[in-house]
Amino acid sequence: MRRPFEQIVAEYGPVVLRVCRAVLGPQDAEDAWSETFVSALKAYPDLPADANVEAWLVTIAHRKAIDVTRAAARRPTPVESIPERPGLTGRPDDWDGDLWRALKALPDRQRQAVAYHYLAGLPYKEIAALCGGSTDAARRAAADGIRTLRDTYPRLTDQSGVAR
Amino acid sequence: MTTASDPGPGSLFAALPTQDAPAMARLHERLVDQAQREGILDVAYRTLETPVGRLLLAATVQGLVKVAFAVQDHDTVLQRLADEVSPRVLAAPARLDDVSRQLEEYFAGRRTRFDLPLDWRLSKGFRREVLTHLRDIGYGRTESYAQVAAAAGSPRAVRAVGTACATNPLPVVVPCHRVVRSDGSPGGYAGGPDAKLALLALERAA
Numbered sequence: 001m002r003r004p005f006e007q008i009v010a011e012y013g014p015v016v017l018r019v020c021r022a023v024l025g026p027q028d029a030e031d032a033w034s035e036t037f038v039s040a041l042k043a044y045p046d047l048p049a050d051a052n053v054e055a056w057l058v059t060i061a062h063r064k065a066i067d068v069t070r071a072a073a074r075r076p077t078p079v080e081s082i083p084e085r086p087g088l089t090g091r092p093d094d095w096d097g098d099l100w101r102a103l104k105a106l107p108d109r110q111r112q113a114v115a116y117h118y119l120a121g122l123p124y125k126e127i128a129a130l131c132g133g134s135t136d137a138a139r140r141a142a143a144d145g146i147r148t149l150r151d152t153y154p155r156l157t158d159q160s161g162v163a164r
Numbered sequence: 165m166t167t168a169s170d171p172g173p174g175s176l177f178a179a180l181p182t183q184d185a186p187a188m189a190r191l192h193e194r195l196v197d198q199a200q201r202e203g204i205l206d207v208a209y210r211t212l213e214t215p216v217g218r219l220l221l222a223a224t225v226q227g228l229v230k231v232a233f234a235v236q237d238h239d240t241v242l243q244r245l246a247d248e249v250s251p252r253v254l255a256a257p258a259r260l261d262d263v264s265r266q267l268e269e270y271f272a273g274r275r276t277r278f279d280l281p282l283d284w285r286l287s288k289g290f291r292r293e294v295l296t297h298l299r300d301i302g303y304g305r306t307e308s309y310a311q312v313a314a315a316a317g318s319p320r321a322v323r324a325v326g327t328a329c330a331t332n333p334l335p336v337v338v339p340c341h342r343v344v345r346s347d348g349s350p351g352g353y354a355g356g357p358d359a360k361l362a363l364l365a366l367e368r369a370a
C-alpha cells in the first residue's frame with residue numbers, strides 16, 4: 001500500500017529542500033528539488049512498500065544535485081548573479097549567505113556527508129553507499145566538514161547561541 | 165534517523181529554515197506543472213465548499229473519477245484512489261476547474277445537467293449499468309429503486325440497485341440522489357440523508 005504522493009511531498013519536501021540548499025546553495029537548490037520530485041513521482045508506483053522513503057528521496061536528490069552542478073558548470077554564469085551577501089529581504093530563499101559560503105568552501109564529499117547525515121539523518125553506511133568509499137570515510141568526511149564549518153562559520157555556534 | 169542525539173552540529177544549520185512555506189508552495193506548483201506535462205499526474209484532486217459540505221473532487225486524464233462527501237473521510241478516499249487507480253496523486257486544482265465551475269452553477273440553481281468527461285473505472289458490471297441509466301432521470305425528478313431496476317433490465321434486482329447507488333463513485337454528478345424508496349421516503353445516501361434531502365429540495369426549488 002503506497003500513500004498518495006501528495007503526502008510524500010508534504011512530509012519530506014521540506015527536508016529535501018534543506019538538503020538541496022546545503023549541497024547546492026540557494027541558486028540551484030530549487031531546480032534540484034523539482035527534478036528530484038518529478039523523478040520520484042515517476043518511479044513511485046514501483047517503490048517497494050517497505051522502502052525508507054526519506055533515504056530513497058535523498059538518493060535521488062544526490063544524483064540530481066550532481067546533474068544540476070554539471071549543468072551549472074556548462075552554463076556561462078554571470079558573476080553578479082550570485083549576490084555577495086544576500087540581505088534578509090524576506091525572500092525565503094535568502095537564507096544566511098555566510099553559511100552557504102562556508103558550505104561551498106568544503107570539499108564536495110564533506111559537504112554531502114554533512115548534509116546527508118545532519119540534515120537528512122542518513123546513517124554513514126548509506127552515505128558511503130551513495131557517495132562511494134567506506135562507512136568510516138563517510139564518518140570522517142562529516143566530522144572534518146563540521147570541524148571546518150565551526151571555524152569558517154562562527155556566526156552562530158552552540159557556545160554563544162547569538163548572532164555576532 | 166534523527167539528529168536529536170547530536171544537537172551541536174545541527175545548530176550550525178539554524179540559518180537554513182526547516183519549514184519554508186512560500187518555497188514549498190512554489191515548488192509544489194512547479195511539480196504539478198511538470199507532472200501534468202510529462203503525463204504522470206495520474207490523479208489530480210481538490211476540495212470544494214458546497215451547501216452539502218466540503219466535497220473532494222478527483223480526476224484522471226480521462227475525466228472525473230471520484231466525488232466524495234466529508235462524511236466519507238477524504239483521507240480514506242485518497243488512500244483508496246492511490247490503491248485502486250494510482251499512487252501518483254497530487255493536489256492539483258487546475259484539472260478540476262471545469263468540474264468546480266459546473267458544481268457551483270448546479271448548487272446556485274443555474275445548472276440542470278453536467279457536461280463533463282467521466283472516468284467510470286471505479287464502478288463495474290451491473291452497478292455501472294445502473295449508474296449509467298441514472299443520467300436519464302431528469303433534474304427535479306425521482307424514480308424508485310424498483311423503477312431503476314426495471315429500466316436496467318433486471319426488475320428483481322432492487323437491492324442491487326440500492327448497492328449501486330450506495331457505492332456510486334460520482335455522487336451529485338451522477339444523480340443517485342434522484343432514486344428514492346417506492347413510498348417516497350428518500351432512502352440512504354453516501355453523503356448522509358440530510359445531503360440527499362438538500363439536493364432534492366434544491367432541484368424542486370429551482
